[in-house]
Amino acid sequence: MQQNKFKFYSEYNLPVLLGRKATNIYELLDGLKTVPASSLYYHTHKFLKQHHYLVPEPTNDFAYWIRNILMQPKLGEMTASINIAEFNNLEDLRNRLIDILENHDRSGYGINCQKGFEFQFMSCKTFWFKNKYDAANLNEFTEILKKIDISTFYVNIFGSKLRQGKQKNDFEEWFSSIGETELSEKLSNIDPYTLTLDGLRKRILKLIKQYGKSE
Amino acid sequence: MVNLNDYEKIVGKEIIEGLHIIAGKLNGKMMQHINSTAVGGGVAEILTRMIPLLKQLGVETRWDVIKGDEKFFAITKAFHNALHGVSVEFKKDDFEYFTEVNRMNSEEMTFDGDMIFVHDPQPVCLIEKKNKTNKKWAWRCHIDFTNPQKDVMSFLETYINRYDSSVFSAPAFSRKLKIPQILIAPSIDPLSDKNRELPDETIKKIVEQYGIDMSRPIVSQISRFDYLKDPVGVVEVYKKVKKYSDCQLVLAGGGATDDPEGMQVLEEVKEAAAGDKDIHILFLPPSSDIEINALQRASTVVLQKSLKEGFGLTVAEALWKGKPVIAGAVGGIPLQIKHQYSGILTYTIDGTAFYLKQLLNEPTFAKELGINGKNHIKENFLITRHLRDYLLLFLSLLNEGDFLVFENNLQR
Numbered sequence: 001m002q003q004n005k006f007k008f009y010s011e012y013n014l015p016v017l018l019g020r021k022a023t024n025i026y027e028l029l030d031g032l033k034t035v036p037a038s039s040l041y042y043h044t045h046k047f048l049k050q051h052h053y054l055v056p057e058p059t060n061d062f063a064y065w066i067r068n069i070l071m072q073p074k075l076g077e078m079t080a081s082i083n084i085a086e087f088n089n090l091e092d093l094r095n096r097l098i099d100i101l102e103n104h105d106r107s108g109y110g111i112n113c114q115k116g117f118e119f120q121f122m123s124c125k126t127f128w129f130k131n132k133y134d135a136a137n138l139n140e141f142t143e144i145l146k147k148i149d150i151s152t153f154y155v156n157i158f159g160s161k162l163r164q165g166k167q168k169n170d171f172e173e174w175f176s177s178i179g180e181t182e183l184s185e186k187l188s189n190i191d192p193y194t195l196t197l198d199g200l201r202k203r204i205l206k207l208i209k210q211y212g213k214s215e
Numbered sequence: 216m217v218n219l220n221d222y223e224k225i226v227g228k229e230i231i232e233g234l235h236i237i238a239g240k241l242n243g244k245m246m247q248h249i250n251s252t253a254v255g256g257g258v259a260e261i262l263t264r265m266i267p268l269l270k271q272l273g274v275e276t277r278w279d280v281i282k283g284d285e286k287f288f289a290i291t292k293a294f295h296n297a298l299h300g301v302s303v304e305f306k307k308d309d310f311e312y313f314t315e316v317n318r319m320n321s322e323e324m325t326f327d328g329d330m331i332f333v334h335d336p337q338p339v340c341l342i343e344k345k346n347k348t349n350k351k352w353a354w355r356c357h358i359d360f361t362n363p364q365k366d367v368m369s370f371l372e373t374y375i376n377r378y379d380s381s382v383f384s385a386p387a388f389s390r391k392l393k394i395p396q397i398l399i400a401p402s403i404d405p406l407s408d409k410n411r412e413l414p415d416e417t418i419k420k421i422v423e424q425y426g427i428d429m430s431r432p433i434v435s436q437i438s439r440f441d442y443l444k445d446p447v448g449v450v451e452v453y454k455k456v457k458k459y460s461d462c463q464l465v466l467a468g469g470g471a472t473d474d475p476e477g478m479q480v481l482e483e484v485k486e487a488a489a490g491d492k493d494i495h496i497l498f499l500p501p502s503s504d505i506e507i508n509a510l511q512r513a514s515t516v517v518l519q520k521s522l523k524e525g526f527g528l529t530v531a532e533a534l535w536k537g538k539p540v541i542a543g544a545v546g547g548i549p550l551q552i553k554h555q556y557s558g559i560l561t562y563t564i565d566g567t568a569f570y571l572k573q574l575l576n577e578p579t580f581a582k583e584l585g586i587n588g589k590n591h592i593k594e595n596f597l598i599t600r601h602l603r604d605y606l607l608l609f610l611s612l613l614n615e616g617d618f619l620v621f622e623n624n625l626q627r
Contacts, residue, residue: 015398017389120386149229
């Protein structure tokens with residue numbers, strides 16, 4: 001039973017400036033092809049954490065810049081609506097972004113943004129720390145989930161798949177391992193990128209109440 | 216004496232626990248800060264507040280200050296201006312004198328820290344000692360590097376590139392360097408006199424002593440009297456709005472009385488405001504932190520109509536007080552405000568007037584911006600986040616890799 005304990009970690013990121021910027025879509029595309037994978041992670045997840053109290057969108061920096069700075073709403077929408085939840089590695093996510101930009105109408109690609117509004121490519125150093133929380137069963141899990149800092153469940157939902165290449169997020173994996181297969185399946189049907197982090201916390205707690213057998 | 220636990224009721228228990236977890240990985244390590252002044256200026260202010268907190272977290276911390284004479288500081292002031300894009304002519308002797316003062320300081324100083332954290336250009340050449348110390352060295356740039364003068368930048372880069380890491384305050388300030396560049400934004404301290412909660416009666420007493428009517432809307436800009444803060448533009452904004460919405464304007468700020476430009480700006484503002492009893496121009500003395508706090512808290516809408524800006528922490532101060540803020544989209548301000556989510560970003564006098572009318576007429580929308588703005592500052596621009604970033608930087612210098620996992624006391 002001991003190895004079935006769910007161990008909670010806290011995630012923190014230290015942003016790294018890559019000293020590279022894009023003034024138009026061509027330069028954005030060039031950058032996307034060459035920046036480190038950690039840059040993809042940073043630009044598709046930073047907004048979630050920095051603005052987690054807001055409405056859920058926009059979910060990534062690329063989409064925000066294309067739509068709000070370059071004023072290309074259709075392309076902005078296409079990059080904003082990438083279903084990041086379906087990816088379990090950052091290279092596939094990179095290829096999807098490149099695919100969208102390479103196959104879109106290029107008539108506005110050479111238009112430069114206003115000076116001072118360039119897209120600044122960044123990446124991050126990511127730190128996971130084991131914190132004091134361990135859950136031995138669903139009841140303990142629920143009580144911990146109610147009170148932990150967002151950085152704690154952020155790592156389990158967003159980080160585990162993209163940074164570790166897992167097929168399921170940590171919560172889904174653990175629910176399955178303790179026999180809560182229906183709960184695990186219901187959780188896999190949620191797109192976490194379309195919720196605020198507090199909204200996501202509430203949704204998971206509601207699912208546990210509805211489908212948790214041992215709760 | 217400020218206590219780390221006092222921040223718990225503001226940022227939450229989990230944030231403070233997180234700081235302890237991270238600091239726990241730095242047991243027995245020492246962080247050594249070096250800058251050029253112990254008092255005055257933003258660097259000294261933040262170090263004064265941060266160092267006791269680092270010590271409370273169990274991270275041994277030391278702060279050293281380099282010595283220099285009038286000639287040295289005249290050169291560093293000229294460097295500062297040149298790095299901000301002002302054209303300055305330097306002689307070869309200036310660079311030689313600068314390195315010589317650094318060399319003398321390096322002979323007198325001991326470098327005991329496991330991380331040597333050097334702030335700003337003044338002590339940059341201390342890196343010459345790196346090979347003898349076998350420590351990790353980081354260089355922290357607190358100034359705007361978007362348009363630096365080439366000769367000064369090239370000179371500094373020969374030293375900066377020898378550090379293990381550099382730290383900048385905003386993405387736009389980053390350079391093409393050979394070393395990693397970390398983004399660590401500045402912060403405000405929610406427990407300082409400028410930002411702490413004030414009782415309503417204190418706010419009322421302070422504001423009314425300036426003849427301001429608390430029962431009517433108050434629009435304020437609290438900033439130095441400086442052309443780059445566009446206070447005359449703010450008066451124009453107010454005049455455009457006043458026709459449609461009753462309000463008072465407060466322009467409050469300090470400035471040295473021996474600064475001829477500051478006094479000239481003040482005179483121009485007074486002239487622009489002449490004859491309007493609802494415009495209050497307040498020239499505040501130094502140490503007016505509580506007065507500034509009260510004026511911000513009494514405001515209905517806060518403006519920061521800057522034309523050029525460093526990071527613009529006055530925006531964070533107003534947002535922290537839950538105020539709807541309309542600010543120029545310059546410098547570090549767009550990092551603090553997402554347009555129409557956590558404030559309003561503008562570019563012109565007409566645009567600022569348009570949004571000011573909107574916020575005065577739509578208090579529900581204004582309130583929502585204020586709530587989002589306060590949350591954004593709480594998550595990203597308080598001293599606790601700044602502390603965490605410094606601890607993470609320290610850890611990243613001691614451990615290689617972009618993805619570090621710490622299991623209990625061991626790194627995985």
